[in-house]
Amino acid sequence: xxxxxxxxxxxxxxxxxxxxxxxxxxxxxxxxxxxxxxxxxxxxxxxxxxxxxxxxxxxxxxxxxxxxxxxxxxxxxxxxxxxxxxxxxxxxxxxxxxxxxxxxxxxxxxxxxxxxxxxxxxxxxxxxxxxxxxxxxxxxxxxxxxxxxxxxxxxxxxxxxxxxxxxxxxxxxxxxxxxxxxxxxxxxxxxxxxxxxxxxxxxxxxxxxxxxxxxxxxxxxxxxxxxxxxxxxxxxxxxxxxxxxxxxxxxxxxxxxxxxxxxxxxxxxxxxxxxxxxxxxxxxxxxxxxxxxxxxxxxxxxxxxxxx
Amino acid sequence: xxxxxxxxxxxxxxxxxxxxxxxxxxxxxxxxxxxxxxxxxxxxxxxxxxxxxxxxxxxxxxxxxxxxxxxxxxxxxxxxxxxxxxxxxxxxxxxxxxxxxxxxxxxxxxxxxxxxxxxxxxxxxxxxxxxxxxxxxxxxxxxxxxxxxxxxxxxxxxxxxxxxxxxxxxxxxxxxxxxxxxxxxxxxxxxxxxxxxxxxxxxxxxxxxxxxxxxxxxxxxxxxxxxxxxxxxxxxxxxxxxxxxxxxxxxxxxxxxxxxxxxxxxx
Numbered sequence: 101x102x103x104x105x106x107x108x109x110x111x112x113x114x115x116x117x118x119x120x121x122x123x124x125x126x127x128x129x130x131x132x133x134x135x136x137x138x139x140x141x142x143x144x145x146x147x148x149x150x151x152x153x154x155x156x157x158x159x160x161x162x163x164x165x166x167x168x169x170x171x172x173x174x175x176x177x178x179x180x181x182x183x184x185x186x187x188x189x190x191x192x193x194x195x196x197x198x199x200x201x202x203x204x205x206x207x208x209x210x211x212x213x214x215x216x217x218x219x220x221x222x223x224x225x226x227x228x229x230x231x232x233x234x235x236x237x238x239x240x241x242x243x244x245x246x247x248x249x250x251x252x253x254x255x256x257x258x259x260x261x262x263x264x265x266x267x268x269x270x271x272x273x274x275x276x277x278x279x280x281x282x283x284x285x286x287x288x289x290x291x292x293x294x295x296x297x298x299x300x301x302x303x304x305x306x307x308x309x310x311x312x313x314x315x316x317x318x319x320x321x322x323x324x325x326x327x328x329x330x331x332x333x334x335x336x337x338x339x340x341x342x343x344x345x346x347x348x349x350x351x352x353x354x355x356x357x358x359x360x361x362x363x364x365x366x367x368x369x370x371x372x373x374x375x376x377x378x379x380x381x382x383x384x385x386x387x388x389x390x391x392x393x394x395x396x397x398x399x400x401x402x403x404x405x406x407x408x
Numbered sequence: 409x410x411x412x413x414x415x416x417x418x419x420x421x422x423x424x425x426x427x428x429x430x431x432x433x434x435x436x437x438x439x440x441x442x443x444x445x446x447x448x449x450x451x452x453x454x455x456x457x458x459x460x461x462x463x464x465x466x467x468x469x470x471x472x473x474x475x476x477x478x479x480x481x482x483x484x485x486x487x488x489x490x491x492x493x494x495x496x497x498x499x500x501x502x503x504x505x506x507x508x509x510x511x512x513x514x515x516x517x518x519x520x521x522x523x524x525x526x527x528x529x530x531x532x533x534x535x536x537x538x539x540x541x542x543x544x545x546x547x548x549x550x551x552x553x554x555x556x557x558x559x560x561x562x563x564x565x566x567x568x569x570x571x572x573x574x575x576x577x578x579x580x581x582x583x584x585x586x587x588x589x590x591x592x593x594x595x596x597x598x599x600x601x602x603x604x605x606x607x608x609x610x611x612x613x614x615x616x617x618x619x620x621x622x623x624x625x626x627x628x629x630x631x632x633x634x635x636x637x638x639x640x641x642x643x644x645x646x647x648x649x650x651x652x653x654x655x656x657x658x659x660x661x662x663x664x665x666x667x668x669x670x671x672x673x674x675x
Contacts, residue, residue, distance in 0.1 A: 167631035203628035255628035
């Protein structure tokens with residue numbers, strides 16, 4: 101299959117079950133919102149080594165936020181609800197409560213505790229920083245904790261919704277060299293940036309160190325994806341087409357298969373539409389033989405509007 | 409949202425009339441028209457049906473739809489919406505005392521004014537409202553929010569003596585007028601006054617002490633409260649969001665976690 105003259109490999113991206121929470125963070129101006137977002141999402145690329153995969157879903161206008169201030173919607177993913185519940189208070193306490201003027205709201209306010217969803221304590225844990233001076237306020241049926249801090253008070257929702265989600269949707273942009281491949285991949289990330297319900301958690305949305313499961317070293321359960329490393333082409337296991345000198349991956353986490361498939365389609369389309377020498381040679385995807393994750397996004401189906 | 413409208417026609421009916429309005433609940437909109445017409449109202453030792461006093465319009469609320477009941481031109485009964493748990497009750501006109509007494513949920517809108525002890529305790533209990541929202545477009549009487557535990561009261565006009573008296577928690581927003589001894593004996597809770605007045609009685613006294621002035625833009629809880637009111641259709645001027653509010657904390661003789669926010673000025 102070709103798209104804008106770019107080969108779409110007949111393969112699939114393998115994704116797996118995760119749990120997600122959404123935080124709405126507001127602050128006095130857009131500068132503080134961006135600082136808060138970049139800080140709390142820091143070191144949130146892969147659960148291989150981080151407590152959560154985190155990213156900006158989209159920035160919000162004042163009229164879209166609960167307190168009519170500029171804000172941002174953030175998504176956090178981890179393997180299960182318990183791990184999300186451990187990561188969120190840590191990240192919020194260290195990165196948002198410390199960030200001047202911020203307030204934190206639940207992005208899944210209607211979510212209740214069921215088999216497929218959870219309530220994750222957030223302000224209920226952070227309130228103790230108030231040392232007895234904290235106050236709660238119930239507005240529209242939602243409880244908020246108000247923790248006195250040196251710039252006024254830190255407002256934080258008592259708990260946030262956690263939902264079953266999917267992590268590890270991906271595609272590989274196989275280009276000629278670093279500069280052109282990076283340009284095409286950036287186009288893809290930019291096109292995907294505003295899409296709801298998804299994030300691309302890696303630096304700038306782009307991964308250069310795609311991984312395979314396992315390693316020759318016992319301590320590691322993931323190692324470099326040698327089949328897609330151009331400089332290992334002569335070893336005989338390469339899956340790269342002739343002319344490919346650089347591969348960059350975009351990993352997509354989302355709250356549903358539909359949202360991930362849609363994001364992949366938009367991203368692949370943007371990468372394939374890169375002009376001139378930036379246009380990649382092929383688009384592929386990372387999988388583990390189908391044995392690791394139960395969600396398979398077949399590239400041809402995705403590009404034909406399927407994969408939901 | 410579907411529901412019934414009850415228009416008072418009782419002036420042409422010989423007394424006795426109902427003694428209070430506690431029977432006016434959004435739950436009535438769950439009844440089919442026949443059952444609603446025949447809904448019994450006890451008056452002393454006698455019983456009358458609802459259609460004896462009201463003209464009934466509208467239709468049965470759909471299953472799982474929010475319950476809504478509109479009441480027009482009824483007498484100024486006390487206890488309207490008492491112990492209400494959900495749905496929406498709209499009163500077109502004035503109401504008497506104990507509006508929304510001990511309510512735990514739902515929304516009451518009053519186009520006119522209300523009497524004393526809005527969101528206070530109902531007869532037989534010491535607890536005021538424990539949830540829900542009351543929006544009164546006009547004035548309210550004394551002790552609004554008496555012993556209130558949770559919930560939100562908005563007063564479009566002015567309030568009588570000591571709003572938030574013995575309040576345990578919750579929020580009262582008062583759009584106009586000077587306050588008279590707000591938050592006396594309150595342990596927690598918020599009273600927000602949206603009109604700057606130097607005539608408020610009880611400030612710089614013993615029970616409330618100033619914690620200085622702050623831009624409203626820096627107080628997320630107030631912005632959240634005001635934004636929520638806006639979402640309920642209350643007109644909150646943008647100058648309120650851009651203004652400054654002075655914080656008074658008290659009652660210092662109690663827990664001291666109550667707060668009076670006195671809006672001071674625009675930007």
